[in-house]
Amino acid sequence: MPEAKHVDAASGDVLLLVGTMKGAFILRSESARATWDVGGPYFPGRAIYAMAYDDRNGRKRLWAAVNSSFWGSYLSSSDDYGKTWTEPETYGVKFPEDTDSSVKQIWQIAQGHPGEQDTLYCGVEPAALFKSTDADASWSLVKGLYDHPHRPQWMPGGGGLCLHTILPDPSNPKRLFIAISTGGVYRTDDGGENWQPRNKGVRAQFLPPEQRFPEWGQCVHKIVSHPANPERLFLQNHWGLYRSDDGGDSWNDVANGVPSDFGFALEVDPNDANSVFIIPMESDEFRCTPEGKMRVYRTRNEGQSWEALTNGLPQENALETVLRDGMSADTLKPTGIYFGTRNGKLFGSRDGGDSWGAIQESLPPVVCVKTAVVQ
């Protein structure tokens, strides 16, 4: 096994949490984001599909979803920027005895609403939501979603039947969005007791024409919102790019001028609620960057138009794939935006996407990129 290197971090530093199919990496830079120290690999051989940084309640904690094809899936944490990680004797995220399910993989880690300082959520495969209100000391299945009458008809997408997105509405402590491939977007307005599908206007290209806009069953790849305007959401679909201005009640196509409306990664600019980044993929089967050009597309007008961002990105023979959690933005100004590819390349921009550079070029396949600014 390779010996892990470690990073140290101080207030003001930026962290990149990079999950790969062969372990996790922690990258650290000063706020200029000019050079990066690399820590890792942590959990070598394990697939790390979800990571998070938690600075609530006095913590400075990294979370990682550790997935082993042999030994199962569990949540680990580090309070020293990766030098040591917890290895729980018994797994916390698991289905209760009165269900017939077992966790195949943890796909997502999310923090609770503002004010819920110790609340964490995990989204898993098979599609289900787990909640901890005591910072991982105990977990419970969100039964309202598990018992949803649609659940038996949710179907696995190419990655499996996963609950991959968890989006608390910061303005409403009872409202939470989740997204499932393949099930679509669901919203609760009562803290998780009841869930309603919220997919009106989102197409299901894989269904016959007369059934192409179902109430639920879409293969939604990612949804994002901005805390300054939580009623507005963006959605990258398995074919289709959408915006909602009414909290998900309806969606409108905003794939205006992009080379493909198929894609996975989607990120909102923390410094501008009108700016969103996507990375279109040519598909359905190919799932690589169109024309062999590595292009990020940015809108600055909530999807009315998109511009290709190419400065510093390879524009020849760049057959890359960026997955649903493979892109993330930091909160500094100008915004830092980063993405990792299935070919193990990690690119970054420290000017909101205007120019780019390679940060790492030989990582294992990247499946997760998250950012944090150390306070």
Add this chain to the structure above:
Amino acid sequence: MITVNVAGFLTDFTNGQNRIVLDSTPATVGQALNSLWQQHVGLRDRVVNERGQLRPHVNIFINDENVRHKEMLDTQLPDTCEITILPAVSGGSELVNRKSCIVNRK
């Protein structure tokens, strides 16, 4: 006497021991595993899932026989044997008999 052999990563949960003599006389593989969890609880979630099913890429041998070719966790044990728990090469077999590989989770 029944001895369980574990190797590699799993010894992180057995205080470094790779041979564990069970302090009971189980009749089946499932009963042996339950006894093993009593002695080393950290092995349980790694070897079986929350349904008590053997994880699909983990193999258990009784002496030199893979329980997947017998009755899974219902396989009867002789009075004296060695049980060996190993990760499967590549993916192992998904074609397991779900009913017969359930072990009591308590």
